[in-house]
Amino acid sequence: MAYFNSINKIAFEGRHSKNPLAFKYYDAEALVLGKKMKDHFRFALSYWHTLTGGGADMFGQATFERPWDELDGLALAKARASAAFELMEKLGIEYFCFHDLDIAPEGNSLKEKFENLDAIVAHIEALMKQTGIKLLWGTTNAFSHPRFVHGAATSCNADVFAFAAAQVKKAMDITLKLGGENYVFWGGREGYESLLNTDMALENDNYARFLQMAVDYKEKIGFTGQLLIEPKPKEPTKHQYDFDAATVLGFLRKYNLQDHFKLNIEANHATLAGHTFEHELQVSRINNALGSIDANQGDDHLGWDTDQFPTNIYNATYCMVEVLKNGGIAPGGLNFDSKLRRGSFELEDLFIGYISGMDTFAKGLLAAAALVEDGRVDTFIKNRYASYQSGIGKSILDGTVGFDELTAYAMDNDQIVNKSAKQEWLETVVNDVIYNV
Ligand code: XLS
Numbered sequence: 287m288a289y290f291n292s293i294n295k296i297a298f299e300g301r302h303s304k305n306p307l308a309f310k311y312y313d314a315e316a317l318v319l320g321k322k323m324k325d326h327f328r329f330a331l332s333y334w335h336t337l338t339g340g341g342a343d344m345f346g347q348a349t350f351e352r353p354w355d356e357l358d359g360l361a362l363a364k365a366r367a368s369a370a371f372e373l374m375e376k377l378g379i380e381y382f383c384f385h386d387l388d389i390a391p392e393g394n395s396l397k398e399k400f401e402n403l404d405a406i407v408a409h410i411e412a413l414m415k416q417t418g419i420k421l422l423w424g425t426t427n428a429f430s431h432p433r434f435v436h437g438a439a440t441s442c443n444a445d446v447f448a449f450a451a452a453q454v455k456k457a458m459d460i461t462l463k464l465g466g467e468n469y470v471f472w473g474g475r476e477g478y479e480s481l482l483n484t485d486m487a488l489e490n491d492n493y494a495r496f497l498q499m500a501v502d503y504k505e506k507i508g509f510t511g512q513l514l515i516e517p518k519p520k521e522p523t524k525h526q527y528d529f530d531a532a533t534v535l536g537f538l539r540k541y542n543l544q545d546h547f548k549l550n551i552e553a554n555h556a557t558l559a560g561h562t563f564e565h566e567l568q569v570s571r572i573n574n575a576l577g578s579i580d581a582n583q584g585d586d587h588l589g590w591d592t593d594q595f596p597t598n599i600y601n602a603t604y605c606m607v608e609v610l611k612n613g614g615i616a617p618g619g620l621n622f623d624s625k626l627r628r629g630s631f632e633l634e635d636l637f638i639g640y641i642s643g644m645d646t647f648a649k650g651l652l653a654a655a656a657l658v659e660d661g662r663v664d665t666f667i668k669n670r671y672a673s674y675q676s677g678i679g680k681s682i683l684d685g686t687v688g689f690d691e692l693t694a695y696a697m698d699n700d701q702i703v704n705k706s707a708k709q710e711w712l713e714t715v716v717n718d719v720i721y722n723v
């Protein structure tokens with residue numbers, strides 16, 4: 287059964303098109319720096335916002351009008367899966383990602399939950415075969431149900447730790463069965479509200495124990511995909527353990543897990559942490575840990591995780607500069623961890639949201655490629671550090687001097703001359719490039 291009958295496959299019509307249901311910049315097969323646009327991104331649909339989100343917020347009920355909402359149980363789950371694949375095919379999106387809870391009903395026991403998952407996975411597998419659409423990553427929702435009130439792997443209750451482990455095991459099995467290329471851990475409720483009731487050291491150790499079990503299980507079942515951790519600083523808990531990229535990298539190194547995990551960086555999680563998106567991407571990249579990207583944006587005037595479809599071309603440009611410098615994002619991708627505003631409740635708004643996000647990133651990719659080719663920014667950065675290419679700077683890099691030698695050098699060179707950082711000029715270079723692509 288088709289759900290979007292009035293909407294045809296979305297075509298690329300070029301930048302002068304005024305058709306809301308057409309791409310203006312995203313031309314999947316077009317080559318950028320010798321690679322197809324679609325392969326730069328590996329765009330993925332996020333199942334939770336797109337299929338299960340209804341637009342409810344803490345003050346009001348769901349508003350979205352969805353034809354599958356008449357159904358419930360497994361029939362609803364199957365209808366949503368069929369709708370997801372129709373949507374992806376029409377948008378030309380080749381990957382999807384999901385939480386276990388997004389695709390199948392919870393049931394009344396763990397056994398029932400697993401049975402529901404098996405039933406729906408068979409349906410999804412058939413849709414994947416039929417369409418050629420692939421799984422970017424699977425994950426587990428270990429944060430919504432009341433049992434996770436105190437966390438999952440960091441819960442004070444060992445029964446919850448065990449339940450979460452069973453859930454992750456099953457979700458990893460499914461990810462393997464569906465040929466998923468990554469498996470994501472987002473900390474959900476792994477954090478705390480008050481130290482008055484929290485043993486932080488034990489919670490941290492347990493979180494590491496849990497992740498080590500996931501690594502062991504991955505090896506046991508022969509899952510060769512990438513394991514990813516997604517940093518987020520707050521929401522739902524006040525102090526999330528996976529605060530930002532640097533915190534997660536420090537945690538992984540403390541527990542000797544750094545060779546097994548890369549990072550899934552989300553745009554608005556970066557801004558909630560007080561960083562820019564590109565900061566988080568670059569911290570990951572220079573630590574050889576950039577694994578995948580959740581592409582969305584927050585609202586400049588709201589301090590929470592609004593998960594909006596990305597429209598900010600500067601952010602998309604800086605993001606794609608990082609992706610290009612990373613040599614691409616595969617086996618990760620760019621998933622739209624984005625949802626519609628509550629007032630955008632019509633079915634076609636789903637298409638408009640994705641088109642807008644894909645066009646924003648396409649424009650960002652073109653600008654990023656132009657910026658790299660233009661070379662003015664990279665050349666400026668290189669020259670800014672020229673003092674390390676010879677003389678005393680080179681000795682510092684070579685490790686041939688210490689405080690004594692540097693003091694002797696500084697005695698004769700204490701009249702320091704610095705040069706301007708030229709930020710305003712560099713910002714006009716970026717504008718110049720963006721305006722002209
Ligand atoms: C929540 C996270 C979540 C993860 C997957 O803020 O973004 O959606 O991506 O659990």
Ligand code: CA
Nearest residue numbers: 516552580623
């Ligand atoms: Ca996310």
Ligand code: CA
Nearest residue numbers: 552591593623
């Ligand atoms: Ca988010």
